[in-house]
Amino acid sequence: MSESKYREWILDTIDSLRSRKARPDLERICRMVRRRHGSDPDRTCAELDKLIQEQTVLKVNYKGSISYRNAAKVQRRSRKKDDTNNAAAAAAASAAASSSSAARRNVAAAEEEDASHSDLSNGDSALGPADQDETEDLEADGSTVMDTDSNADEEGADESRDGQDGPSPRHTYEDGPLGAVSVHAFSAPCSPMGPRPAPSPSPGPGPGPASGGPDSASAWKSGERASSLPPSSPRGPAHSDWAGNASGSPAEHQHKDIKVKPVVPAVATSPGALKNCAVKREETGRTDSASSDQLVPDYGANGARADANRKVCDGRAQTMPVSADNGELRLPFVSFEPSICVKKEKTGQNLLQWSVADVASYFSAAGFPEQSMAFRTQEIDGKSLLLMQRSDVLTGLSIRLGPALKIYERHIKVLQRTHFLEDEDL
DNA sequence: AATTGCGCACGGT
DNA sequence: ACCGTGCGCAATT
Secondary structure, three states: OHHHHHHHHHHHHHHHHHHOOOOOOHHHHHHHHHHHHOOOHHHHHHHHHHHHHOOOEEEEEEOOEEEEEEHHHOOOOOOOHHHHHHHHHHHHHHHHHHHHOOOHHHHHHOOOOHHHOOHHHHHHHOOOOOOEOOOOOHHHHHOOOOHHHHHHOOOHHHHHHHHHHOOOOOOOOOOOOOOOOOOHHHHOOOOOOOOOOOOOOOOOOOOOOOOOOOOHHHHOOOOOHHHHOOOOOOOHHHHHHHHHHHHHOOOOOOOOOOOOOOOOOOOOOOOOOOOOOEOOOOOOOOEOOOOOEEEOOOOOHHHHHHHHOOOEOOOOOOOOOOOOOOOOOOOOOOOOOOOOOOOOOOHHHHHHHOOHHHHHHHHHHOOOHHHHHHHHHOOOOHHHHHHOOHHHHHHOOOOOHHHHHHHHHHHHHHHHHHHHHHHHHO
């Protein structure tokens, strides 16, 4: 409970700062939350961290400093006509579908309390986050990507993603655009809450902000355990790819840099058991296309599990995030990850152990941050997930039909099937 | 002193 | 041209 309260406070604060035209950075957020609600900055920080992991809040590096965005208000930046069409089409489709099929109410219900914002409606408001790229190495793992589009909801993006199913998963990042970048830039920027009166988060905060340097980015968050975590995953080389990329062009570092790194948390699998399969990320090219903010990686509290997510699974796993492939639309977050796999191997067993937060994080990481809130609201944990039927997903969560169908067909069904198959084996 | 309001420059679409 | 962002500074509390 308190969590939702914090979510509201934080989101509200971010919105408030934005409307005031002040950068929603850690310091201001913590200060405002404390002022308005008396919350301890450290706690706010920790909660913010969680929100970032579940992608309710996006952490981006904009103009050289860290900013936070209300994910629900951000959407893909590119929406030009092209996009519009897609969106419209998607919307229409969903509408049609809903009406025809049984779930018409979904549409209406689509937004929840917060959702109201705008997602679709104002549509353009945000461009915030977008792509990824990165710099930091260590923690890179978390990213899977896509969130953006997903959260966008329209899923126009999805469409493109669908393509992936087929034969052309590879995305090219045509991004190329800018050159993007500067990368390391941010390491500096993030200053934890230093300024604020929060002297000691608690025990030994050792993490110090910039301790290592490498992960300084993550360091921002002080206190809590998380920050100190090493990047858990060992994929050193991997990100070096992008890093290389980025670093390669130091060109202009004036200040605007661009790139975003999706922070997707590791949520994909549940806490304990999964291990990563082979981690392979292909070369990543990051896509930085456009906008200027970049997501900054970080995982806080749960960071530990970060590694789990991307793995290429042996079998088929399902992929989802892909990005826009061939060029059609470039979404903000294009992922380089070809796919996320739902981990299959141990999923089954773990599923029973997933908490409500695990479920929400999973869907958030799978590209449905907004919808993940519905799972949280309905308190769906792993066991409940196994019991969910198609109709429950389509009509019981009050989420739009389009995402609901994808969530059910590509994730829930797969998870359930995997779980039960394994059960049989046993 | 801390907040809030907002003009304006920037950079992406 | 339009839009989101956020710096920098004035006004307000």
